[in-house]
Amino acid sequence: MNSGGNDISFLVTISIAVMLLVVAGFLLVVMMNQRKKWFLQKEMSGLKEHQQNQLIEAAVRSEESERHRIAEMLHDEVGALLSSSRIFLVEMNTEKLTEDDKQDHAKVKEMIDESIQKVRTISHNLHSTILKEFGLNEAIRHFMKKITGGTVVNSTVELDDEYQISNAETDLAVYRIIQELVNNLIKHAHPRLINIRSSLGQNQLQLQIQHNGEGLTQDQFEELRFKPSGLGLKNIQNRIILLKGNILFTQLDTGKYTIQLTIPVII
């Protein structure tokens, strides 16, 4: 082996070592930089999500306070006016009236009674006192009885009574979701039978709505909730996000549809 050959061998060895160090250092710097960027990005998306949740929460709160205000106004002002009108109408002397006028008087009284009932129902729907006083299970039972009573829709409600009020806001959001879903079912799916079931697991409330109408699949739900007309579904999704829960629409082999709600709760 000559000295020229030795020099080249030495040069190649040194070059390989230097290249190895440079590449390793370079890759390390690139990886560290990328990881830093990635973590920053994760942090940013976390902040963005937090901000979005805050916006949703504010929207839901303002919607609830507006419902409360309208319910109060209906109950205290319109309800009171109608009740006063009814008193005047009842106290009216009808003896001198003709038979036709007597019939009209009775009809007006009947209509005022119906109006008082309707205002009360709307007011209760907007702000459920049952939910506040007796909790979620009783509010759902009452709501189902009211909405399906006197219709062709049969409903069964099997709720886990171990569930007590965990958080008033959670209960209100769950109640609103159930309300919106059942209203949608009756309006669009035309079911003959609706069954609501709940079970309390480990820090989790599972609610299942099963029906035999023309329901939605998960894909249809995802598609509809982004449409301007799907405001109700959007509200449902917003409340689900706020509760950090999950909603799943499925069609069973039997042809029935289920809507499964999973809500984390603190017992």
Next chain:
Amino acid sequence: MLIPLTFYLIWKPKDAWVKPVVIYLVIAFVLNLVADMIWKKGLPFLELPIRDAFPFLYVPQYTQISNNIFYNVHSIIRMLLFTWFFYKLDPFFFKKLNLAVIPLFVGFTIINFYFFANIIVLPNSALFAVEAAFLLLYCIVYFVRLNKDERSTNPFSESSFKIVSGLTLYNAINLPIFIFYDYLIISNDTYSEDVWTVHNITYIVLNILIAFSFKK
């Protein structure tokens, strides 16, 4: 090359950049297999059939057929397929670089083999070195692009990141070997064999990283 090809068949990735890489792996596997089969009469019964079928492979001064053309062709194909790979990664970013580099590389190859080197007789050190330098340039451009990209993801989960890291390692470490390989063969045969082991190790690392990049 069988390792990444096996992983490709298992995971069947669908990304746009997979095609040039798989084509490269198949061609490289065939070229290396043929080169190994005729290497120093490794399989003597093939000597005459190959010599009859491809008389241009016979080098009179070696009194045997040469497999060096396969290494040279491998280098040209690797360069072209990896420029395609980079183009598939980001057509907008690599289009201009391809327009500049590919004509330069093709021009260099034609001039080199027409005037200075014989594609059949020896593995061409200059070709390998130029190929390594160009691919290294692509790798650096890739990392610069990655660094500029605001929408960066976790680099360890990025498939292309693994391939380009392997390619950077392979080309950077082998660049000095390729530059001096002609001199090493003449002056110090033992060292040239030893240093080729370094090349083989980096090539295995590259193939392992390609294999892992196929995983989703």
